[in-house]
Amino acid sequence: MDNQTHVVIVYPHPDDESFGGAGIIKKFRQEGVPVTYLCGTLGEMGRNMGTPTFANRETLADIRKEELKDACEYLDIDYQYLGYRDKTIEFEKQEEVANHIKEVLETLQPSLVVTHYPEHGVHPDHNALGAATIEAVRLMDKADRPTVWASAITNDFEKVLGEPDIVYSIEDDFEYKLNAILKHKSQAEGMFEKMQDTSGEHQVFVDGLKNRLGKERFFTWKFED
Amino acid sequence: MKPIEKVKVQEMLDGFTDKPVYIHLETTNGAYASHFDNVGVNVGAYIRNAQVTFTNAVIKGDISYRVGLKTELGWIYAEGVTDWEIYRDKDLLLAGHDLEGRLMVALQISEQPFK
Numbered sequence: 001m002d003n004q005t006h007v008v009i010v011y012p013h014p015d016d017e018s019f020g021g022a023g024i025i026k027k028f029r030q031e032g033v034p035v036t037y038l039c040g041t042l043g044e045m046g047r048n049m050g051t052p053t054f055a056n057r058e059t060l061a062d063i064r065k066e067e068l069k070d071a072c073e074y075l076d077i078d079y080q081y082l083g084y085r086d087k088t089i090e091f092e093k094q095e096e097v098a099n100h101i102k103e104v105l106e107t108l109q110p111s112l113v114v115t116h117y118p119e120h121g122v123h124p125d126h127n128a129l130g131a132a133t134i135e136a137v138r139l140m141d142k143a144d145r146p147t148v149w150a151s152a153i154t155n156d157f158e159k160v161l162g163e164p165d166i167v168y169s170i171e172d173d174f175e176y177k178l179n180a181i182l183k184h185k186s187q188a189e190g191m192f193e194k195m196q197d198t199s200g201e202h203q204v205f206v207d208g209l210k211n212r213l214g215k216e217r218f219f220t221w222k223f224e225d
Numbered sequence: 226m227k228p229i230e231k232v233k234v235q236e237m238l239d240g241f242t243d244k245p246v247y248i249h250l251e252t253t254n255g256a257y258a259s260h261f262d263n264v265g266v267n268v269g270a271y272i273r274n275a276q277v278t279f280t281n282a283v284i285k286g287d288i289s290y291r292v293g294l295k296t297e298l299g300w301i302y303a304e305g306v307t308d309w310e311i312y313r314d315k316d317l318l319l320a321g322h323d324l325e326g327r328l329m330v331a332l333q334i335s336e337q338p339f340k
């Protein structure tokens with residue numbers, strides 16, 4: 001986990017970086033390690049339109065771009081888009097996506113790449129981009145390969161894969177992660193409303209979130225060849 | 226978007242008849258339906274920028290609406306539409322949202338391809 005020189009996170013949607021990585025991002029930034037988010041799509045096919053709705057199918061892309069900009073400013077990281085369309089990555093030729101990512105990684109020269117664990121990402125874009133990212137690193141010369149951390153989020157991943165070897169807790173500073181998530185207003189405003197609730201419900205809700213998001217866990221990917 | 230105003234939407238629909246237009250049609254229960262909500266299966270379909278010409282376009286219903294477009298050889302149909310908006314001055318956006326504001330269905334018509 002220590003001695004990184006550049007961390008690159010490859011996830012498909014604006015908000016995946018905050019839900020999945022706000023904790024480790026904070027840790028790396030505090031150590032002065034640069035972090036870059038490679039965001040696969042604009043999340044333009046998202047179903048959440050704000051609560052109450054303020055986006056529509058056509059405006060959602062630009063709104064989410066602004067939200068990601070805000071989130072990355074807050075997290076103090078760089079970001080780039082890979083230019084795919086939300087919900088379609090699994091239909092692209094994997095080899096093309098992998099080569100594309102490989103090119104970007106060769107420019108950025110990360111020491112660590114974070115992505116979704118293929119088949120354990122729940123969303124088809126998570127699975128497809130995770131698989132393409134791992135393939136991109138596999139295509140590199142062995143000596144040049146960065147470390148890869150893969151995050152699994154299926155309900156049963158521990159049963160299938162065992163315990164992740166990397167566990168980072170942001171529970172003591174959970175507010176930080178929540179604030180990052182809430183930068184994605186169109187996606188998180190429903191959550192935001194529940195946060196404002198001052199009745200007993202509020203704490204129950206926050207505790208539930210903390211349970212689900214308070215620990216960021218990753219499997220260090222083992223390449224066979 | 227704003228709640229459907231049936232007469233205005235019908236006027237817009239009439240303006241798109243008998244000329245080539247681009248359609249976005251979509252329905253979804255979300256990519257996380259089976260993960261969080263336990264509804265079993267993720268269901269969705271979408272077509273973006275299909276070019277069609279329709280001879281007849283009608284909005285029916287109240288509270289939640291149905292929109293049918295009759296083409297030369299067939300039909301395009303959306304159900305559960307609750308809101309509308311005019312986008313880029315002349316594109317018609319129709320959508321249906323659930324109680325939490327999440328999109329369930331969308332039908333959009335434009336004389337220019339959608340981005």
Ligand SMILES: [Zn+2]
Nearest residue numbers: 012013016123
């Ligand atoms: Zn995602």
